[in-house]
Amino acid sequence: MAESGxxxxxxxxxxxxxxxxxxxTQADRAPEVLGGAATYFAAAASFFxxxxxxxxxxxxxxxxxxxxxxxxxxxxxxxxxxxxxxMRWTGRYHEDMNVRDTLSFEANVFDGYLxxxxxxxxxxxxxxxxxxAPELQTRVLDQMRSPRLVGADTMNLxxxxxxxxxxxxxxxxxxLIINDEEARLLSGERNVVRAARRILDLGPTSLMIKRGEYGxxxxxxxxxxxxxxxxxxxxxxxxxxxxxxxxxxMGYLAATGDVSPAGIRKAIVYGSVVASFTVEAFSLERLRAxxxxxxxxxxxxxxxxxxxDVA
Amino acid sequence: MAESGxxxxxxxxxxxxxxxxxxxTQADRAPEVLGGAATYFAAAASFFxxxxxxxxxxxxxxxxxxxxxxxxxxxxxxxxxxxxxxMRWTGRYHEDMNVRDTLSFEANVFDGYLxxxxxxxxxxxxxxxxxxAPELQTRVLDQMRSPRLVGADTMNLxxxxxxxxxxxxxxxxxxLIINDEEARLLSGERNVVRAARRILDLGPTSLMIKRGEYGxxxxxxxxxxxxxxxxxxxxxxxxxxxxxxxxxxMGYLAATGDVSPAGIRKAIVYGSVVASFTVEAFSLERLRAxxxxxxxxxxxxxxxxxxxDVA
Numbered sequence: 001m002a003e004s005g006x007x008x009x010x011x012x013x014x015x016x017x018x019x020x021x022x023x024x025t026q027a028d029r030a031p032e033v034l035g036g037a038a039t040y041f042a043a044a045a046s047f048f049x050x051x052x053x054x055x056x057x058x059x060x061x062x063x064x065x066x067x068x069x070x071x072x073x074x075x076x077x078x079x080x081x082x083x084x085x086x087m088r089w090t091g092r093y094h095e096d097m098n099v100r101d102t103l104s105f106e107a108n109v110f111d112g113y114l115x116x117x118x119x120x121x122x123x124x125x126x127x128x129x130x131x132x133a134p135e136l137q138t139r140v141l142d143q144m145r146s147p148r149l150v151g152a153d154t155m156n157l158x159x160x161x162x163x164x165x166x167x168x169x170x171x172x173x174x175x176l177i178i179n180d181e182e183a184r185l186l187s188g189e190r191n192v193v194r195a196a197r198r199i200l201d202l203g204p205t206s207l208m209i210k211r212g213e214y215g216x217x218x219x220x221x222x223x224x225x226x227x228x229x230x231x232x233x234x235x236x237x238x239x240x241x242x243x244x245x246x247x248x249x250m251g252y253l254a255a256t257g258d259v260s261p262a263g264i265r266k267a268i269v270y271g272s273v274v275a276s277f278t279v280e281a282f283s284l285e286r287l288r289a290x291x292x293x294x295x296x297x298x299x300x301x302x303x304x305x306x307x308x309d310v311a
Numbered sequence: 312m313a314e315s316g317x318x319x320x321x322x323x324x325x326x327x328x329x330x331x332x333x334x335x336t337q338a339d340r341a342p343e344v345l346g347g348a349a350t351y352f353a354a355a356a357s358f359f360x361x362x363x364x365x366x367x368x369x370x371x372x373x374x375x376x377x378x379x380x381x382x383x384x385x386x387x388x389x390x391x392x393x394x395x396x397x398m399r400w401t402g403r404y405h406e407d408m409n410v411r412d413t414l415s416f417e418a419n420v421f422d423g424y425l426x427x428x429x430x431x432x433x434x435x436x437x438x439x440x441x442x443x444a445p446e447l448q449t450r451v452l453d454q455m456r457s458p459r460l461v462g463a464d465t466m467n468l469x470x471x472x473x474x475x476x477x478x479x480x481x482x483x484x485x486x487l488i489i490n491d492e493e494a495r496l497l498s499g500e501r502n503v504v505r506a507a508r509r510i511l512d513l514g515p516t517s518l519m520i521k522r523g524e525y526g527x528x529x530x531x532x533x534x535x536x537x538x539x540x541x542x543x544x545x546x547x548x549x550x551x552x553x554x555x556x557x558x559x560x561m562g563y564l565a566a567t568g569d570v571s572p573a574g575i576r577k578a579i580v581y582g583s584v585v586a587s588f589t590v591e592a593f594s595l596e597r598l599r600a601x602x603x604x605x606x607x608x609x610x611x612x613x614x615x616x617x618x619x620d621v622a
Contacts, residue, residue: 226539
């Protein structure tokens with residue numbers, strides 16, 4: 001993220017899981033609903049920029065969901081449809097919605113999947129490697145010609161089981177977007193600032209640490225930016241909040257091409273805005289009804305949520 | 312907090328505990344150091360406004376500490392010195408410094424203490440009822456002539472054991488400053504926004520919910536303000552962070568008399584600034600060396616920590 005100032009935007013490639021989720025909260029249950037990190041990311045980013053999705057689904061994946069993604073302007077040329085079942089995830093949230101248990105996980109058609117990008121994708125200036133094995137993230141990155149900005153996510157599993165592959169990947173990822181637990185595990189530091197300093201020594205020049213209902217901290221060089229989460233009276237389903245945050249961030253950056261410090265701060269607020277809508281309903285339901293006007297309105301609410309006078 | 316705009320400031324009365332603490336962290340231990348909610352509050356507020364302290368200490372209380380408080384311009388006419396031992400508290404912080412255990416507590420001279428205000432205190436326009444039994448907080452409030460702004464804190468113990476007295480007090484407290492755990496217990500709501508709505512039905516028109524390293528949420532009418540905590544590489548001792556936050560808030564409000572929404576937001580940031588210094592060393596050590604310039608410098612860092620462009 002060495003460049004700065006307004007530049008031309010462009011298409012955004014995302015690779016990651018596309019899944020069918022079953023989600024249980026204390027209040028309700030949503031069986032067999034649209035899920036997956038790449039799905040949430042792409043839907044969020046599609047409010048800002050042209051998105052090109054890379055992933056795999058089974059032959060059971062609902063055509064209606066594919067249609068909806070296409071109607072959102074998401075290019076699905078990179079989404080393979082393989083014989084078999086789509087990835088399945090079942091999770092249950094505690095009363096404290098910051099905590100959830102995975103009740104079951106089936107990789108299904110994702111097992112053995114090797115992402116291959118359509119030729120047109122390789123020229124895209126923006127790419128996001130959502131949470132999948134670092135080996136697969138690397139494979140995608142290798143296929144990109146010369147992306148202007150590479151963002152990535154990861155998870156505890158890869159930090160613990162694929163450390164070397166992840167380390168090699170991180171040296172090629174200028175923007176890492178992970179949550180606080182992952183930041184602690186990756187850095188070995190409990191304190192979030194020290195964790196960030198360590199991670200910025202691993203390759204990324206910019207780091208966004210997602211803290212759920214407490215918002216996001218952004219570290220780059222010696223600069224720190226803190227964005228709150230939007231205070232909601234009701235969180236129906238936190239699933240995908242982090243992925244839609246990343247989607248909003250990368251989508252805004254891809255749309256504007258503005259990766260200056262000020263541009264990135266705006267992108268973080270847009271990401272927070274989209275994430276705040278995501279959790280208002282199960283799965284991607286709230287995003288289906290969302291408009292760009294809704295987003296702009298809540299962006300202004302973030303301004304009033306955080307503004308105070310200079311001394 | 313019905314008034315708004317710039318008004319004349321004035322003196323700030325605080326009542327609460329004055330104690331000798333023994334603090335253990337994972338890294339270090341500070342035996343028999345200055346502590347107590349009123350002490351932290353008064354020291355913080357004294358950077359902004361004239362403070363008048365109400366409390367009790369034993370004959371063992373260090374003269375050097377009294378001298379330091381006086382040098383900070385804190386009026387100690389309301390601080391009784393009784394034969395016996397000063398209140399003692401011993402606490403141990405977990406590796407996660409958001410969690411601590413009380414290892415021992417002795418009320419000592421605080422046992423049976425009934426706060427009585429020097430006549431001059433009763434005219435003060437600002438008063439803060441730090442965390443003591445609601446019955447004692449009420450007793451102090453009853454002695455105030457016609458305060459312009461009343462702030463208060465409380466704790467789980469009183470919410471659980473003195474609910475009625477607390478409820479009666481809250482109807483007379485326009486500004487409540489408590490932490491998230493207390494807000495949940497007081498409201499019976501886990502969600503912080505719903506908790507705030509419930510508490511604003513109990514009497515206070517303004518509510519600040521302290522969330523430790525995650526900052527503060529401020530609720531008043533339909534307005535919400537989110538202030539982050541200052542991201543620190545090292546938190547040595549979180550003791551007194553909440554009390555110095557409240558001290559900074561009330562001190563700034565007392566100094567300026569500006570209880571407008573904009574004035575309160577600035578006060579919250581000043582409170583956050585002082586709290587961020589407090590945790591940089593054991594006990595009140597960091598505040599002993601603190602200057603108003605340090606405070607103004609960090610206030611500007613809060614501006615850069617939180618600023619982003621309007622869309």
